[in-house]
Amino acid sequence: MNSGTPRPGYFVADALHRLRHPFIPTVVAMLVAFAGTTAIFATTGLAVASQQRTLERINSPQGRLIAVTDPQGSAGLSPESVEVVSNISGVEWAVGIGPATDVSNAAIPGSAIVTARRIYGELPPAIETSHGNQLLPGEALAGPDLAKQLGFSQGVGAIESRTLSAVVVGNFSAGAPLTRLNGELLVGASTSDSNRLLTLWVSVSDVAHLQTVTRAVTSALVVESPGALRIDTSKDLALLSSDVAAELATSARLLVTALLLAVAILIGILQFGRVSGMAKDIGRSRALGASRSTIVLQILINAGACGIVGAGLGTLVGVILDFALTGQAPVAAFSLSVGILMVLAALAGSIAPAIRAARLDPVRILRVP
Amino acid sequence: MQIQVQDLEHRYQSAGSPALSKLSHTFEAGTLTGITGPSGAGKSTLLYLLALMLTPSAGSIRWDDQDVQDLADADRARLRARHVGFVFQDAVLDLSRTALDNVMEAGWLAGLRREESASRAQELLDRFGVGARATYRPGEVSGGQAQRIALCRALVKNPEIIFADEPTGNLDSESADVVWRALADAASEGAIVIVATHDSKRVAKLPNRLQLVP
Numbered sequence: 001m002n003s004g005t006p007r008p009g010y011f012v013a014d015a016l017h018r019l020r021h022p023f024i025p026t027v028v029a030m031l032v033a034f035a036g037t038t039a040i041f042a043t044t045g046l047a048v049a050s051q052q053r054t055l056e057r058i059n060s061p062q063g064r065l066i067a068v069t070d071p072q073g074s075a076g077l078s079p080e081s082v083e084v085v086s087n088i089s090g091v092e093w094a095v096g097i098g099p100a101t102d103v104s105n106a107a108i109p110g111s112a113i114v115t116a117r118r119i120y121g122e123l124p125p126a127i128e129t130s131h132g133n134q135l136l137p138g139e140a141l142a143g144p145d146l147a148k149q150l151g152f153s154q155g156v157g158a159i160e161s162r163t164l165s166a167v168v169v170g171n172f173s174a175g176a177p178l179t180r181l182n183g184e185l186l187v188g189a190s191t192s193d194s195n196r197l198l199t200l201w202v203s204v205s206d207v208a209h210l211q212t213v214t215r216a217v218t219s220a221l222v223v224e225s226p227g228a229l230r231i232d233t234s235k236d237l238a239l240l241s242s243d244v245a246a247e248l249a250t251s252a253r254l255l256v257t258a259l260l261l262a263v264a265i266l267i268g269i270l271q272f273g274r275v276s277g278m279a280k281d282i283g284r285s286r287a288l289g290a291s292r293s294t295i296v297l298q299i300l301i302n303a304g305a306c307g308i309v310g311a312g313l314g315t316l317v318g319v320i321l322d323f324a325l326t327g328q329a330p331v332a333a334f335s336l337s338v339g340i341l342m343v344l345a346a347l348a349g350s351i352a353p354a355i356r357a358a359r360l361d362p363v364r365i366l367r368v369p
Numbered sequence: 370m371q372i373q374v375q376d377l378e379h380r381y382q383s384a385g386s387p388a389l390s391k392l393s394h395t396f397e398a399g400t401l402t403g404i405t406g407p408s409g410a411g412k413s414t415l416l417y418l419l420a421l422m423l424t425p426s427a428g429s430i431r432w433d434d435q436d437v438q439d440l441a442d443a444d445r446a447r448l449r450a451r452h453v454g455f456v457f458q459d460a461v462l463d464l465s466r467t468a469l470d471n472v473m474e475a476g477w478l479a480g481l482r483r484e485e486s487a488s489r490a491q492e493l494l495d496r497f498g499v500g501a502r503a504t505y506r507p508g509e510v511s512g513g514q515a516q517r518i519a520l521c522r523a524l525v526k527n528p529e530i531i532f533a534d535e536p537t538g539n540l541d542s543e544s545a546d547v548v549w550r551a552l553a554d555a556a557s558e559g560a561i562v563i564v565a566t567h568d569s570k571r572v573a574k575l576p577n578r579l580q581l582v583p
């Protein structure tokens with residue numbers, strides 16, 4: 001018993017046939033989708049890619065750093081600030097350092113003199129050590145090559161100065177943004193000691209929250225005269241980037257919309273032409289029992305297939321193009337959205353021709369030899 | 370099965386006078402009915418109405434106990450796909466497809482599986498002497514061969530109803546014999562077969578005839 005409803009296999013076989021017969025509209029539709037997609041990548045995609053690069057630069061460790069300094073040494077910034085600030089949400093880590101002191105090898109009088117500082121708080125990820133990230137009071141870590149300068153053959157030994165004595169237990173190497181600490185000796189200290197901080201570095205988890213976190217940090221500091229402190233952030237850079245992003249978003253949206261619309265219209269015109277050329281075939285199918293929805297589906301499958309091939313290739317070429325020009329591919333979400341929107345545009349443009357095809361009168365068509 | 374029409378009338382939108390008026394008739398399973406009448410009498414119009422490709426202006430069409438004249442398009446299409454084979458005056462083949470694919474299309478639309486469609490199509494092409502042309506396209510076969518391919522397309526779904534609109538108008542008498550014999554065979558196997566034709570000699574020999582007047 002016949003069901004009267006074509007199986008999915010019919011649509012697949014029919015679609016494959018109709019992509020090849022006629023061939024020219026298929027190729028042109030694919031080219032339109034391809035050109036529209038690459039055009040988006042060549043304009044908006046480029047901007048997105050370079051914006052992405054700017055954002056990555058701003059979101060670098062350097063860009064996410066708040067530096068609280070006491071340039072005259074008169075503000076009275078307490079080491080307790082380190083603990084208080086570490087607990088603020090949005091703070092990745094906080095570390096404080098005291099003023100520099102000259103120290104030398106306690107065992108060799110008159111040996112080389114190096115700079116040492118007290119360091120407060122857990123050692124941040126930017127500082128790599130041979131000793132873990134906790135430095136107890138009285139323990140010290142030497143910067144690269146410093147142990148040798150001090151004459152410690154095993155890398156360990158005691159150091160001392162008038163105000164400070166400690167045991168060097170290992171070494172460290174500081175990466176961005178704390179590279180300036182390399183070449184010094186870091187001495188563990190308790191945040192409850194009575195010394196003062198020279199600098200408090202605070203790293204923010206997300207550059208987008210830089211301003212809010214800076215405000216929170218400023219008000220949480222344990223300090224005698226806050227007016228004497230200097231607080232540096234990359235906030236100007238961050239502000240600039242959000243302005244750029246907002247402006248880009250508006251003009252890009254406009255351009256992308258225009259391109260999608262153009263693709264939809266062009267593919268719609270192509271499909272209208274195709275439907276006229278296929279009128280006899282559509283009338284015959286209808287007479288053989290194809291319903292209107294079958295005809296609509298066939299047209300949309302054709303448009304979707306052209307869109308997927310064209311937009312797929314366009315996305316591939318576009319991503320490569322943007323990478324070649326900016327050294328940075330646009331974010332995946334952008335590339336994927338462009339591809340999907342282009343396929344939807346091809347489908348949207350084909351709705352009117354599909355409806356027209358479904359409304360063709362098979363009787364009129366069959367009467368014409 | 371039975372098709373019963375009652376006071377059937379059809380007026381085309383742009384036309385003043387009806388193309389078909391006040392027709393009542395019953396078509397029974399297992400019969401071949403010849404429809405005759407002068408040009409413009411409404412023979413083709415009647416076939417399109419019966420095949421649910423036109424909606425009558427008045428009157429009713431019943432397939433067995435079901436009133437079918439007012440069904441929605443999707444339902445008509447499904448009934449047509451399941452039950453109706455149609456042979457048009459011109460073969461009306463898809464020029465881009467092979468003979469086999471042309472015949473298969475009706476099977477696909479009826480809901481047959483691909484293999485089922487293909488094997489039945491090849492069987493029919495063989496039976497009507499065009500099996501060797503299965504991979505030819507319509508532009509590569511003769512008019513008589515094209516009409517036999519169209520006949521195979523009408524038969525591929527084993528329809529209970531077969532309409533033929535001047536199926537032999539363009540054929541030599543040998544090809545015409547093949548087509549008439551096939552239609553008669555389908556009727557003797559239980560189908561309702563309705564043929565519109567100007568071939569009064571052949572219709573005269575048929576037990577069931579319907580004469581339309583303009």
Ligand SMILES: Nc1ncnc2c1ncn2[C@@H]1O[C@H](COP(=O)(O)OP(=O)(O)OP(=O)(O)O)[C@@H](O)[C@H]1O
Binds near residue numbers: 364381388
């Ligand atoms: N779309 C239409 N609009 C208006 N009138 C139409 C339309 N289609 C057909 N007609 C008219 O309907 C009448 C019946 O046409 P039909 O094709 O049914 O006749 P027929 O009996 O099949 O003729 P023939 O033997 O020449 O094939 C004709 O007068 C024709 O002009």
Ligand SMILES: [Mg+2]
Binds near residue numbers: 412413414534
């Ligand atoms: Mg006619």
